[in-house]
Amino acid sequence: MKILSDFHSHTDYADGKNTPEEMVLSAIELGISEYGISEHVYMPNPPAEEYLGMDESKFEKYVLELTELKEKYRGKIELHIGTEVDGMGKKLRAEYVIGSTHVLEKDGETITVDDSEETLKYACERLFSGDWYKLCEAYYEQEAKIAKLTDCDIIGHFDLITKFNQDGRLFDESCDAYLEPAISAMKELLYAGVPFEINTGAISRGYRKEPYPSRRLLKELKSRGGMIMINSDSHSKDTLLYKFDMARRLALECGFEYALIPDCKGGYKRTEL
Numbered sequence: 001m002k003i004l005s006d007f008h009s010h011t012d013y014a015d016g017k018n019t020p021e022e023m024v025l026s027a028i029e030l031g032i033s034e035y036g037i038s039e040h041v042y043m044p045n046p047p048a049e050e051y052l053g054m055d056e057s058k059f060e061k062y063v064l065e066l067t068e069l070k071e072k073y074r075g076k077i078e079l080h081i082g083t084e085v086d087g088m089g090k091k092l093r094a095e096y097v098i099g100s101t102h103v104l105e106k107d108g109e110t111i112t113v114d115d116s117e118e119t120l121k122y123a124c125e126r127l128f129s130g131d132w133y134k135l136c137e138a139y140y141e142q143e144a145k146i147a148k149l150t151d152c153d154i155i156g157h158f159d160l161i162t163k164f165n166q167d168g169r170l171f172d173e174s175c176d177a178y179l180e181p182a183i184s185a186m187k188e189l190l191y192a193g194v195p196f197e198i199n200t201g202a203i204s205r206g207y208r209k210e211p212y213p214s215r216r217l218l219k220e221l222k223s224r225g226g227m228i229m230i231n232s233d234s235h236s237k238d239t240l241l242y243k244f245d246m247a248r249r250l251a252l253e254c255g256f257e258y259a260l261i262p263d264c265k266g267g268y269k270r271t272e273l
């Protein structure tokens with residue numbers, strides 16, 4: 001079945017290109033029935049001592065504006081008010097939370113894993129003596145805690161550390177040195193009982209050819225009884241539902257039969273794939 005929900009998207013309240021209303025109108029045009037905006041809140045932004053995303057006062061404005069949009073378009077679309085919270089940021093919650101690891105700490109320094117390939121290579125050289133598997137291990141140690149740190153309803157882009165690793169050009173995603181810490185983080189997160197998103201955001205932005213998480217990790221997730229949902233992580237109104245057919249096929253090939261969406265009352269609804 002065609003998936004007509006998308007719960008991971010950004011606006012000009014942080015690093016997205018469009019206003020919330022432009023995003024909502026685009027979602028309506030695409031026939032989306034349940035739509036969630038999940039703006040970043042308080043994400044450390046090294047090397048500066050500042051944060052990316054909304055602070056408390058911007059968050060208050062955001063909730064107010066989205067609540068108005070929810071009313072304005074009621075009957076046309078069900079709008080949900082979310083936040084994407086980093087494990088090292090502050091937890092600001094509206095109706096649902098996506099928990100994501102974008103930054104981690106090593107020797108008192110903060111590293112952003114999805115900023116640019118250059119930044120990540122430089123951090124790997126300097127802080128991990130060029131050992132990518134040590135860097136991946138540190139990433140998954142932080143990721144393993146994401147549900148506890150953010151109290152999230154959705155695990156965001158579980159293997160974001162692979163953003164610049166298309167075709168294994170930085171490290172080998174099939175070897176034990178990579179997979180062991182990844183699977184041990186997955187095992188820890190399964191206790192939270194929340195879905196892992198299949199996220200197509202790095203495809204629409206030209207970094208990857210397949211969604212997060214990798215096929216190997218999705219199969220692992222399925223074999224351990226994990227659950228999924230499908231999200232675009234859109235930073236522009238043109239990429240909602242981006243490559244959802246591909247994500248759906250991938251999920252089916254990995255053995256999943258349905259995806260979840262939060263009902264924003266503490267539970268989930270199922271959509272057949």
Ligand SMILES: [Zn+2]
Binds near residue numbers: 084100102156157
């Ligand atoms: Zn993210």
Ligand SMILES: [Zn+2]
Binds near residue numbers: 008009010084233
């Ligand atoms: Zn995002």
